[in-house]
Amino acid sequence: MSQAQTQAAPPPMVQCSGASKWFGDLVAVSDVSFSIGAGVTALLGPNGAGKSTLLRMMCGLARPSNGSVTVLGNNPRADVAVLGRIGMAPQQESLLDYLSGREFVELAAQLHRVDNPVEAARRAIQTVELDPDDPRRLSTYSKGMRQRIKLAQAIVHDPLVIALDEPLTGLDPRQRREMIQLFHRLGAEGKCVIVSSHVLDEVERFGPVTKMPRFWRCARSTTIWRASSDTWWADDSASGGTVNPHIYRVVVRSQISTGRLLALAGLSGVAILLAFIARAADDPVEFATRSMGTFGTNIFAPFIALALGSAALGNLVEDRTLVYVWLRPVPRHAVATAAFAAVLSVVGPIVVAVMTVAAAITGVDGLPAATAAATALAVFAYSGLFLALGLRFKRSLLIGLGYIAIWELLMSRLGDWFARLSVRSYPMSILSDATGVDMRLADRSTLASYIVPLAIGLAGLAYTSWRLTRTEID
Amino acid sequence: MTEARIHDRGYLAYDGPRHGPGRAMVVLGCHTAQRVLGLKRSNWQKVMPAITLLISFVPAIVFIGLAALLPDSSDLDLGEPTEYYGLIVWMVFLFTSFVTPEAICTDRRSGLLGLYLASPLDRDAYLAAKFAAIVVVLGIMTIGPTLLVLIAFTLEGSGPDGAIDWLVEFGRVLASGLAMAAFWGALSLAVSSLTTRRALASVAIFVSLLVSAAVGDGLAQVAEAGDSFGLLNMIALPLEAVYRIYGESNENGPPIAEVGTLPILSTLIGLIAVFLWFARWRYQRIEVNG
Numbered sequence: 001m002s003q004a005q006t007q008a009a010p011p012p013m014v015q016c017s018g019a020s021k022w023f024g025d026l027v028a029v030s031d032v033s034f035s036i037g038a039g040v041t042a043l044l045g046p047n048g049a050g051k052s053t054l055l056r057m058m059c060g061l062a063r064p065s066n067g068s069v070t071v072l073g074n075n076p077r078a079d080v081a082v083l084g085r086i087g088m089a090p091q092q093e094s095l096l097d098y099l100s101g102r103e104f105v106e107l108a109a110q111l112h113r114v115d116n117p118v119e120a121a122r123r124a125i126q127t128v129e130l131d132p133d134d135p136r137r138l139s140t141y142s143k144g145m146r147q148r149i150k151l152a153q154a155i156v157h158d159p160l161v162i163a164l165d166e167p168l169t170g171l172d173p174r175q176r177r178e179m180i181q182l183f184h185r186l187g188a189e190g191k192c193v194i195v196s197s198h199v200l201d202e203v204e205r206f207g208p209v210t211k212m213p214r215f216w217r218c219a220r221s222t223t224i225w226r227a228s229s230d231t232w233w234a235d236d237s238a239s240g241g242t243v244n245p246h247i248y249r250v251v252v253r254s255q256i257s258t259g260r261l262l263a264l265a266g267l268s269g270v271a272i273l274l275a276f277i278a279r280a281a282d283d284p285v286e287f288a289t290r291s292m293g294t295f296g297t298n299i300f301a302p303f304i305a306l307a308l309g310s311a312a313l314g315n316l317v318e319d320r321t322l323v324y325v326w327l328r329p330v331p332r333h334a335v336a337t338a339a340f341a342a343v344l345s346v347v348g349p350i351v352v353a354v355m356t357v358a359a360a361i362t363g364v365d366g367l368p369a370a371t372a373a374a375t376a377l378a379v380f381a382y383s384g385l386f387l388a389l390g391l392r393f394k395r396s397l398l399i400g401l402g403y404i405a406i407w408e409l410l411m412s413r414l415g416d417w418f419a420r421l422s423v424r425s426y427p428m429s430i431l432s433d434a435t436g437v438d439m440r441l442a443d444r445s446t447l448a449s450y451i452v453p454l455a456i457g458l459a460g461l462a463y464t465s466w467r468l469t470r471t472e473i474d
Numbered sequence: 475m476t477e478a479r480i481h482d483r484g485y486l487a488y489d490g491p492r493h494g495p496g497r498a499m500v501v502l503g504c505h506t507a508q509r510v511l512g513l514k515r516s517n518w519q520k521v522m523p524a525i526t527l528l529i530s531f532v533p534a535i536v537f538i539g540l541a542a543l544l545p546d547s548s549d550l551d552l553g554e555p556t557e558y559y560g561l562i563v564w565m566v567f568l569f570t571s572f573v574t575p576e577a578i579c580t581d582r583r584s585g586l587l588g589l590y591l592a593s594p595l596d597r598d599a600y601l602a603a604k605f606a607a608i609v610v611v612l613g614i615m616t617i618g619p620t621l622l623v624l625i626a627f628t629l630e631g632s633g634p635d636g637a638i639d640w641l642v643e644f645g646r647v648l649a650s651g652l653a654m655a656a657f658w659g660a661l662s663l664a665v666s667s668l669t670t671r672r673a674l675a676s677v678a679i680f681v682s683l684l685v686s687a688a689v690g691d692g693l694a695q696v697a698e699a700g701d702s703f704g705l706l707n708m709i710a711l712p713l714e715a716v717y718r719i720y721g722e723s724n725e726n727g728p729p730i731a732e733v734g735t736l737p738i739l740s741t742l743i744g745l746i747a748v749f750l751w752f753a754r755w756r757y758q759r760i761e762v763n764g
Contacts, residue, residue, distance in 0.1 A: 291688065307674075
């Protein structure tokens with residue numbers, strides 16, 4: 001028996017076993033079974049054949065409805081550590097537009113805990129023929145540049161499995177040639193490069209193609225073409241991930257915009273104006289307590305928390321850029337915690353500081369401390385609430401506005417039972433206790449006034465964490 | 475030998491009648507009204523317009539029902555017509571905040587604005603059509619119920635006495651409804667011109683109305699200039715204007731009730747003009763990419 005015959009078959013890097021995926025009545029992928037090793041593999045099929053769905057299942061972005069998909073022997077959906085060995089360039093054009101190209105790729109390197117993310121990003125960007133020193137934001141990039149920067153973030157951490165969804169779209173002929181050569185180079189280095197395309201001509205350029213011996217049944221037919229033979233792959237264990245501060249930075253960056261800063265400045269100005277009005281009022285205690293309570297906990301805190309909280313993860317889900325977080329070995333609960341911390345750290349200090357200063361201007365004893373506590377609790381509760389809302393609903397801003405207008409401002413006046421389910425009633429009670437001005441919407445203990453808003457905020461965070469484990473990017 | 479015929483006559487230019495900008499404005503206005511009301515759209519889009527419209531008509535239907543069912547409706551105290559506006563003002567407020575930004579925000583976000591401007595419409599005509607559509611839709615809420623009550627009471631025999639009185643009452647209903655619809659429609663147009671995001675415009679309208687009420691009433695209560703600051707309250711201003719149209723004053727209302735009729739009506743008209751001017755100014759500067 002020859003040596004070649006005794007050698008065991010190379011372990012597959014990607015393996016699908018009877019994998020299916022359906023969305024309601026729509027079957028996207030049906031009973032797919034195959035295994036792929038190193039080299040360049042092309043997925044060829046018409047639009048809607050299920051190529052992208054298959055790639056998303058390989059990268060843990062979607063859960064198979066039936067069967068299994070394993071990458072490097074692990075389930076990419078359940079085991080976030082294996083994501084450290086996967087790189088993906090999704091089909092969608094949306095990117096984290098508020099970052100520059102270098103920041104975007106650096107972020108990917110940081111989330112993958114690459115030792116020297118700056119150098120790794122520079123190298124990856126140069127590999128795709130972009131300028132690593134280009135300071136422009138991604139929003140200014142052309143279609144071809146966006147495609148190449150997506151490739152750069154997919155390879156920055158030197159992954160073993162690289163999934164590229166329509167990677168040549170928008171590239172000029174020379175760039176296409178260069179990219180195809182790059183794919184071959186990566187394949188020759190022992191990586192598993194999977195490229196999806198619906199253009200036969202494009203797939204043929206990957207080299208001498210071979211039709212895969214096994215086919216799978218899809219909603220429409222999809223065919224695998226291979227450009228090189230299997231090679232040995234050695235598993236040297238994927239690295240895991242923990243809470244990552246880079247997610248926090250991304251969310252904070254995404255929340256800073258001129259419009260929001262203007263809104264913050266405008267509402268802060270109104271708070272200070274109300275404080276001066278209260279100071280000149282006939283009954284400053286009554287007016288100051290009511291205006292700080294009404295404005296701080298009914299308008300300022302909820303609306304700023306709504307604008308930032310609902311957008312923190314909601315916008316990432318809506319424009320599907322969450323994929324650039326999902327593809328990294330970061331636990332989902334860490335993403336939720338980082339987003340919550342980001343919202344709190346942006347909204348909290350500003351709103352609480354402004355309201356406390358405004359309360360101090362009124363000159364009413366005990367009001368600044370009570371306002372600080374009431375506003376902080378309102379911010380905490382509303383931030384958790386709207387973070388969860390942003391993840392749950394697509395029209396979260398409108399639904400949140402409806403919640404504030406109809407439930408918090410209208411229904412909570414209808415009686416004790418409604419008021420108990422209103423967030424604002426708790427901080428209002430704290431202010432009433434402090435100054436003796438009765439603004440209570442319902443009778444409640446001091447302890448409850450502090451505990452319930454904290455519980456609401458934490459419940460929002462817990463829901464967000466749970467929801468993230470179920471969220472799929474389509 | 476087969477006879478060959480050429481059936482393709484090439485490009486045929488349209489040589490039928492062409493309507494001008496007026497027709498385009500009517501079409502755009504109708505389309506906008508449909509869109510704002512959620513017609514031919516998903517159920518989700520119908521919820522808010524349907525709820526607010528329904529609730530705004532509920533008191534009118536109750537009034538008419540009571541008048542019809544009770545044997546002697548002349549003893550029935552249904553309050554003044556102006557009180558009706560107090561009942562529905564929150565619904566108009568919600569409608570303005572949630573629904574009307576749909577009229578223009580979506581066109582810019584989806585790139586439809588470019589398509590409209592490629593038609594006989596210019597920017598002014600576009601805005602005029604949008605404003606007219608918003609006022610008509612808001613007018614359903616602000617004119618519809620009171621007009622319904624007026625007609626029902628007239629038919630039942632307890633309406634205004636004589637044709638002149640009836641016409642005066644009818645004129646008041648129209649003027650009151652139009653004043654409210656035009657004010658909030660213009661405000662909505664101005665705020666919505668600042669953003670392409672409908673939800674953001676909704677939040678901005680909502681917050682600006684609440685803040686104006688808090689600041690206006692606050693200043694009116696303490697400042698030396700007194701009640702005139704109540705004119706800043708953009709929720710109370712159109713409502714108080716309605717009272718003045720009926721020759722009354724909202725005595726239990728906010729400090730604006732102490733201000734004279736002329737300042738109230740001129741502030742209302744002035745603000746409508748400012749809001750419309752602002753929306754026009756914004757649209758003259760918007761670059762259309764879509």
